[in-house]
């Protein structure tokens with residue numbers, strides 16, 4: 001097997017990034033992109049230097065949540081510099097693909113992800129938040145391998161179906177000896193210990209719950225409104241409370 005020369009570039013591109021935090025989860029539509037994006041915005045507002053990388057190439061979403069303006073585009077100079085979007089250095093395939101579908105298959109997805117990682121000049125960051133491709137498919141496994149110092153936040157809902165896959169994700173991260181910062185229960189609808197019960201026996205912290213927020217959808221794309229939603233405030237509470245990321249400098 002040949003080694004892709006771009007892999008050695010990836011480490012260099014990330015050399016001045018203190019922490020890489022990847023947001024993952026078992027199923028689609030459980031709030032990974034919401035969490036990754038709001039975490040990035042919250043940390044930026046706290047005064048940290050933050051980047052956000054959308055690596056869900058077939059269904060990129062972070063730009064929608066951020067309300068990315070048309071015409072914002074990365075600058076090219078020996079690589080590409082991610083534009084600052086609401087205080088966050090933001091990189092996504094959407095700059096290059098626009099609204100067009102990107103139906104990438106196996107190796108094409110790997111190639112495109114590796115290309116993004118190899119060309120992006122993040123510079124010095126306290127945190128790089130990564131919006132992961134869903135599940136434990138090829139794309140997610142590639143990301144876990146390439147971002148070898150990433151720490152993981154695992155999103156779940158109280159759905160038994162979602163939890164079944166989330167347990168597999170946690171087990172896999174454990175087998176690969178990857179640090180898991182913890183599990184967040186999203187879209188909580190009622191008091192129940194379903195998630196806590198499911199996590200018994202797994203050596204991962206439970207970070208807290210975010211309620212199902214009927215106001216969230218209206219705030220998507222409007223960062224100020226978004227950060228005022230109950231869901232975003234609950235997530236901010238997890239950031240400053242359980243995760244202990246308080247104030248930079």
Ligand SMILES: Nc1ncnc2c1ncn2[C@@H]1O[C@H](COP(=O)(O)OP(=O)(O)OP(=O)(O)O)[C@@H](O)[C@H]1O
Pocket residue numbers: 025027028029030031032033034035056059061134186187188210211212213214216217220231
């Ligand atoms: N706590 C919440 N309350 C209400 N709606 C939510 C909540 N969290 C996320 N959503 C909404 O649910 C939808 C799915 O969220 P999101 O796109 O973040 O999920 P995802 O896990 O990234 O999905 P995919 O696997 O497709 O990438 C979005 O429309 C988002 O606005």
Ligand SMILES: [Mg+2]
Pocket residue numbers: 032033034056059061131
């Ligand atoms: Mg997503």
